[in-house]
Amino acid sequence: VKFLPPQKEGVFVRRSNRFLLISLLALGGIAVLLSIVFSRKMTRPIKALTSAAASIEEGNLKSRVRVSGDDEIGNLSAAFNRMAQKLEVQETLRKKLTSNIAHELRTPISAVRGELEGMMDGLISSDKEALQSLYAETGRLKNILDGIEDLSQAEASSMMIRKAHLHLRPFLKNITERFGKVFMDKGVALELLCEENTAVNADPDKLSQIIINLLSNALKATEKNGRVWIKAMPEKNEVRIEIGDTGCGIRETELPFIFERFYRGSEGGLGLGLTIVKELAEAHGGKIAVQSSYGQGSVFTLILPA
Numbered sequence: 057v058k059f060l061p062p063q064k065e066g067v068f069v070r071r072s073n074r075f076l077l078i079s080l081l082a083l084g085g086i087a088v089l090l091s092i093v094f095s096r097k098m099t100r101p102i103k104a105l106t107s108a109a110a111s112i113e114e115g116n117l118k119s120r121v122r123v124s125g126d127d128e129i130g131n132l133s134a135a136f137n138r139m140a141q142k143l144e145v146q147e148t149l150r151k152k153l154t155s156n157i158a159h160e161l162r163t164p165i166s167a168v169r170g171e172l173e174g175m176m177d178g179l180i181s182s183d184k185e186a187l188q189s190l191y192a193e194t195g196r197l198k199n200i201l202d203g204i205e206d207l208s209q210a211e212a213s214s215m216m217i218r219k220a221h222l223h224l225r226p227f228l229k230n231i232t233e234r235f236g237k238v239f240m241d242k243g244v245a246l247e248l249l250c251e252e253n254t255a256v257n258a259d260p261d262k263l264s265q266i267i268i269n270l271l272s273n274a275l276k277a278t279e280k281n282g283r284v285w286i287k288a289m290p291e292k293n294e295v296r297i298e299i300g301d302t303g304c305g306i307r308e309t310e311l312p313f314i315f316e317r318f319y320r321g322s323e324g325g326l327g328l329g330l331t332i333v334k335e336l337a338e339a340h341g342g343k344i345a346v347q348s349s350y351g352q353g354s355v356f357t358l359i360l361p362a
Contacts, residue, residue, distance in 0.1 A: 101129045105136055117144040149316070161200060164193040203329065206265075210335035217339050219257045224288045224295070225250045227260070231267055232286065235275075243280035246271075250288040256295040256360050262336050263360075266344075269329040270299040270356050277303030277354065294342075295362050300355035306348040314346065333358075 104121045111119035120140060123133045171190055174180030225248075232248050239246040256263075267286070274284040278301045287298040306314060315334040330344075333356075337344045341361050348354035 101133060105133065108136065108140070112140060112143065117147055157200070157204070161197065164196040167193045203332070206332050207335070210332045210339070217259045217262060219259055219340075222256050222258055222260060222263070224254045224256055224297075225252055227263075228267065228286055228288060231264060231271070235268075235271060239275060239284065242275065242278075243282075244275060244278050245283045247283065247285040249285060251290075254288050254290050254295065256362055258340055258360055262340070266333050266336050266358060267297075267299070269333050270358075273329060273356075274299055274301035274303065274354070277301055277305070279303065290362060293362050295360050297358040297360070298355055299358070300353065302353040305350040305352050305354055306346070307350050311346065311348060315344070 101121070101124070108119045108121045117140060120137050121133045123130050123137065168190055171180055171186060171193075175182050175186065180186055228248055228250055232246055236246060271284065271286075278284055282302045284301045284303075285299070287300070289296050315330050334344050337358055337360070342359050345357045345359075346354060347357075
């Protein structure tokens with residue numbers, strides 16, 4: 057074994073130490089640079105999210121962030137954009153609600169005010185016919201307010217569904233008999249098709265509200281000599297209830313929106329009834345769907361767990 061002279065050995069050690077020091081400094085510098093790069097890469101999208109959130113807080117609901125990559129930050133950005141879009145849609149619906157309620161209330165209020173002013177000026181006599189007209193207009197006001205209240209209750213997460221075992225034929229027959237005269241007066245046939253033993257577990261009051269809403273819509277859409285039907289049938293672990301009509305149908309462009317809150321279609325109205333139907337169906341663990349041909353009629357299908 058050969059040993060270096062002490063002088064050369066000292067030089068070698070110093071050079072080795074210098075090399076190690078330089079290497080450590082270089083590695084440290086690289087580590088610092090990498091940490092800066094990665095921290096900027098991480099903080100940039102977070103700052104963008106913070107900025108977008110502040111923008112939304114100030115009322116700019118169109119604010120969005122750029123989604124880059126499929127990592128956690130990218131997923132968070134995508135979720136933020138979806139949330140912002142839903143907020144924008146809800147705000148649009150809220151504005152439509154305010155406008156639509158004002159429009160719906162203005163007509164009956166103007167009618168009542170006009171008749172009362174006519175009575176005060178002596179131009180309209182306060183006879184039974186005039187009072188009946190006023191009563192009808194206040195009924196319209198009550199229906200609008202009742203619809204809004206029903207919707208708020210249907211959307212409430214605390215809404216109670218008290219299910220009971222219902223034999224559908226007598227249940228539906230009772231409803232059709234209650235509405236029979238209204239359909240007869242308009243000249244529209246109302247038919248019930250339901251097997252004797254068809255049954256469902258549902259809240260009687262809520263199910264009745266669903267059926268009545270759908271029947272009312274069908275009657276409005278159907279002219280004299282038309283036909284409206286209710287058909288109930290069991291399917292595996294479900295019960296399918298169809299309410300169809302030979303009425304005016306629904307435009308294809310409107311079909312995707314008819315269950316949305318306060319959607320105002322070409323026929324006017326606040327569009328509360330079908331939203332209530334959808335909320336009540338889902339509260340039962342069921343669903344509602346529609347098929348329609350404009351000018352030919354519609355079929356609404358309610359599916360509930362048996």
